[in-house]
Amino acid sequence: MDERAPIGVFDSGLGGLTAVRELRRILPGEDIVYFGDTGRVPYGSRGRDTIIQYAKQDIAFLLEQGVKYIIAACGTVSSTLPADWAAGLPVPYTGVVAPAAAAAARASRSGRIGVIGTEATVKSGSYTAAITALRPDAAVTAGACPLFVPLVENGYFAPDDPVTCLVAQDYLAGVQAAGVDTLILGCTHYPLIAPVIGRLMGPGVRLIDPGRETALTAREDLARRGLLRPDGTAGTARYYVSDSTDNFARLAGWFLGEYAGGPVTRTTVDHYPVQ
Amino acid sequence: MDERAPIGVFDSGLGGLTAVRELRRILPGEDIVYFGDTGRVPYGSRGRDTIIQYAKQDIAFLLEQGVKYIIAACGTVSSTLPADWAAGLPVPYTGVVAPAAAAAARASRSGRIGVIGTEATVKSGSYTAAITALRPDAAVTAGACPLFVPLVENGYFAPDDPVTCLVAQDYLAGVQAAGVDTLILGCTHYPLIAPVIGRLMGPGVRLIDPGRETALTAREDLARRGLLRPDGTAGTARYYVSDSTDNFARLAGWFLGEYAGGPVTRTTVDHYPVQ
Numbered sequence: 001m002d003e004r005a006p007i008g009v010f011d012s013g014l015g016g017l018t019a020v021r022e023l024r025r026i027l028p029g030e031d032i033v034y035f036g037d038t039g040r041v042p043y044g045s046r047g048r049d050t051i052i053q054y055a056k057q058d059i060a061f062l063l064e065q066g067v068k069y070i071i072a073a074c075g076t077v078s079s080t081l082p083a084d085w086a087a088g089l090p091v092p093y094t095g096v097v098a099p100a101a102a103a104a105a106r107a108s109r110s111g112r113i114g115v116i117g118t119e120a121t122v123k124s125g126s127y128t129a130a131i132t133a134l135r136p137d138a139a140v141t142a143g144a145c146p147l148f149v150p151l152v153e154n155g156y157f158a159p160d161d162p163v164t165c166l167v168a169q170d171y172l173a174g175v176q177a178a179g180v181d182t183l184i185l186g187c188t189h190y191p192l193i194a195p196v197i198g199r200l201m202g203p204g205v206r207l208i209d210p211g212r213e214t215a216l217t218a219r220e221d222l223a224r225r226g227l228l229r230p231d232g233t234a235g236t237a238r239y240y241v242s243d244s245t246d247n248f249a250r251l252a253g254w255f256l257g258e259y260a261g262g263p264v265t266r267t268t269v270d271h272y273p274v275q
Numbered sequence: 276m277d278e279r280a281p282i283g284v285f286d287s288g289l290g291g292l293t294a295v296r297e298l299r300r301i302l303p304g305e306d307i308v309y310f311g312d313t314g315r316v317p318y319g320s321r322g323r324d325t326i327i328q329y330a331k332q333d334i335a336f337l338l339e340q341g342v343k344y345i346i347a348a349c350g351t352v353s354s355t356l357p358a359d360w361a362a363g364l365p366v367p368y369t370g371v372v373a374p375a376a377a378a379a380a381r382a383s384r385s386g387r388i389g390v391i392g393t394e395a396t397v398k399s400g401s402y403t404a405a406i407t408a409l410r411p412d413a414a415v416t417a418g419a420c421p422l423f424v425p426l427v428e429n430g431y432f433a434p435d436d437p438v439t440c441l442v443a444q445d446y447l448a449g450v451q452a453a454g455v456d457t458l459i460l461g462c463t464h465y466p467l468i469a470p471v472i473g474r475l476m477g478p479g480v481r482l483i484d485p486g487r488e489t490a491l492t493a494r495e496d497l498a499r500r501g502l503l504r505p506d507g508t509a510g511t512a513r514y515y516v517s518d519s520t521d522n523f524a525r526l527a528g529w530f531l532g533e534y535a536g537g538p539v540t541r542t543t544v545d546h547y548p549v550q
Contacts, residue, residue, distance in 0.1 A: 039325050040315050045429065047519025050314050147438070150425035154320065163422070163445075167438055244322025270545040 001068050001091065003227045006031035006238075007218065008067030008091075010058040013041030013153050014248065015189030016073030017255030019096070019211030020237065023071075026215045027222075029229050032237040033065045037269065039242030042149040044076040044118020044187065051080045051120055053274045059089065060272035061240070067091060068227055071218060073211060075187040076118045079126035092221060096210035099217040100184050101130035104208045105138065108182040114175030114205075115142040116197075117186030118149065127186055141178035145171040145187075152189040155251065159195040168196050176201065184208045192254060237262035242269055276343050276366065278502045281306035281513075282493065283342030283366075285333040288316030288428050289523065290464030291348030292530030294371070294486030295512065298346075299531075301490045302497075304504050307512040308340045312544065314517030317424040319351040319393020319462065326355045326395055328549045334364065335547035336515070342366060343502055346493060348486060350462040351393045354401035367496060371485035374492040375459050376405030379483045380413065383457040389450030389480075390417040391472075392461030393424065402461055416453035420446040420462075427464040430526065434470035443471050451476065459483045467529060512537035517544055 007027075009020055013036050020034055035058055037043075043051050055077040062070055070093045072078050078095025086093045104113050115127040122144040131138050147167050151157070156164045175183060183205050185191055191209050198207055222228045229235070241248050245264045252264070282302075284295055288311050295309055310333055312318075318326050330352040337345055345368045347353050353370025361368045379388050390402040397419040406413050422442050426432070431439045450458060458480050460466055466484050473482055497503045504510070516523050520539045527539070 039321060045522075046314060047521060050518045146429045147425060147431070150422060150429075154421045154425075156422070163438065163442055166441055170438075243325045246322060247320075 001227060003068065004229055005066050005068035006033045007069045007071065008033050008035070008062030008065060009071045009073050010035040010037070010062060011074040011188055012043035012076060013038050013149070014251055014255050015149065015152065015187060016211070017252060018188050018191045018209070019071065019073035019214055021256050022209070022212040022215035023218065024235070024237070026219055028235060029232060030235045031229070032235065033062060033067055034237065034239045035061055035269070036239070036241045036248070038247060041153060042118070043074065044120045044149055045146055046120065048080055048120065051076055052082070055081045056274050057269040057272040061267065061269045063090065069218065069222060071214060072096065073188050073214065075121045075210060079117070079121040079124040092225065094214060094217060094221065096188065096214045097126045097130050099213035100186065100208050100210035101127055102134060103213040104182050104184050105131050105134040107206050107208065108138065110181045111135065111138045112178060112180045113138050113140050114178060114180035114183040115140060115186045116145050116171065116175065116183065116190065117142070119144045119146050121186055127184060139178070141175050141180060143171055143174045148193065149187065149189050152192050157192040157254065161196070164193055164196055168193065168200055172197065172200050180205060182206045182208060184210065186210060239264040240267045242267060276502060278343065278504055280341050280343035281308045282344045282346065283308050283310070283337030283340060284346045284348050285310040285312070285337060286349040286463055287318035287351060288313050288424070289526055289530050290424065290427065290462060291486070292527060293463050293466045293484070294346065294348035294489055296531050297484070297487040297490035298493065299510070299512070301494055303510060304507060305510045306504070307510065308337060308342055308515070309512065310336055310515045310544070311523070312517050313522060316428060317393070318349065319395045319424055320421050321395065323355055323395065326351055327357070330356045331549045332544040332547040336542065336544045338365065344493065344497060346489060347371065348463050348489065350396045350485060354392070354396040354399040367500065369489060369492060369496065371463065371489045372401045372405050374488035375461065375483050375485035376402055377409060378488040379457045379459050380406050380409040382481050382483065383413065385456045386410065386413045387453060387455045388413050388415050389453060389455035389458040390415060390461045391420050391446065391450065391458065391465065392417070394419045394421050396461055402459060414453070416450050416455060418446055418449045423468065424462065424464050427467050432467040432529065436471070439468055439471055443468070443475055447472065447475050455480060457481045457483060459485065461485060514539040515542045517542060
């Protein structure tokens with residue numbers, strides 16, 4: 001594998017760009033190819049078979065781009081794609097669940113840890129399994145937030161957006177009642193509404209951003225495998241989406257912050273056969 | 276064409292079932308094949324090319340089922356699929372825009388008519404064009420409601436749901452300010468939240484249900500073409516969806532009312548070539 005090859009990152013839509021932002025901070029010399037399945041977003045309210053089919057097609061596209069490493073920057077995919085299938089890929093793969101679970105297990109003082117995610121993520125029990133494997137004393141409370149992805153993808157992420165605040169109040173009641181001291185934002189869309197979530201949870205609750213934790217894990221992983229890009233030049237980013245590029249142009253800046261930029265191209269992935 | 280063949284109905288998801296309910300009331304002797312693209316819902320926030328591709332694949336599936344007539348029970352598809360392409364289909368086709376626009380043009384006293392729909396529907400200007408063609412004096416005010424479909428598809432349709440009420444308040448401000456006396460629910464998902472919309476608009480505003488108007492149009496159209504099913508037996512309904520059938524089972528009753536029932540099968544349509 002060529003260590004100058006790009007890192008491949010994918011998500012159901014634009015949420016995974018929060019992981020790209022962190023990757024560009026933490027690994028500024030790496031090239032990135034991003035695929036956002038904006039033609040089929042959201043994933044988290046769909047059934048398991050559909051999510052697995054879509055994820056495999058997204059990965060087929062990234063492999064065709066010659067990536068050296070694949071990051072599923074999507075809590076739903078990370079919770080659903082079978083680990084043994086991912087282990088058979090020709091390049092290393094990581095999701096966001098293991099890195100975020102490890103960070104939460106380290107950060108929590110009380111062991112009372114909350115997780116919010118899509119319906120598919122919560123139903124899978126992925127975060128609970130990963131946390132209790134590391135910290136058997138942990139009490140994990142998980143809550144599904146099915147409207148958060150549509151809200152974020154439709155631009156309802158202002159810190160004082162009344163609709164998002166009302167929905168969040170409802171969704172967070174369970175983790176608030178459980179008295180968690182650490183809350184995993186178990187979907188890469190959620191950092192966009194972290195101000196709303198943080199205000200409702202209060203200053204004593206540590207929020208874990210899966211994109212950031214996964215970027216840190218990717219750096220370690222690439223270093224251990226001798227896959228870090230050797231030269232010191234600044235990395236580039238190329239973006240692909242499965243729907244019109246208009247929405248990407250309109251929303252990407254919110255997710256990427258100061259790391260916006262790079263060409264965006266429309267592509268299709270639904271023709272890839274699923275094995 | 277065999278008049279005993281079924282009527283084909285499709286939608287981005289489950290909203291089109293409100294049209295099926297009306298069809299079963301108005302044409303109880305007809306068989307119906309329904310396709311809901313639940314694996315790719317919603318359509319209304321996607322780009323034009325993506326919507327057209329999806330609609331053509333949905334239609335290819337229905338044609339394979341041997342339908343005699345096709346109804347796009349989806350405001351977004353009805354507003355986006357080119358009429359000349361649909362005119363080339365081997366069976367008659369109708370969307371929901373023309374029937375709903377005609378009903379609104381007839382119903383309005385003042386000529387001030389409102390339309391609410393998805394972003395794609397409003398951007399297309401389809402309802403405004405259809406209304407003013409029939410009634411040049413009409414003043415049409417259109418408003419996009421991008422969150423209504425995710426809200427309905429996620430079950431937020433109780434008459435007093437606080438989130439849906441808050442979102443509706445915001446979305447309806449424009450048509451309220453325009454003083455409309457008639458409001459087209461320009462998306463087949465919206466009849467599910469008609470109680471919320473009706474309460475906000477007040478009793479003086481007539482709500483037009485596109486599914487109902489389209490079922491009435493289909494009856495006339497089938498009769499004129501000699502395609503009404505001749506025998507007097509009760510019609511059946513078969514349902515197909517592109518995602519897991521679990522969500523269908525959970526939500527279909529809300530859309531279909533007393534007309535629920537009929538087998539539901541998962542299928543795929545994304546392999547159909549698009550011409």
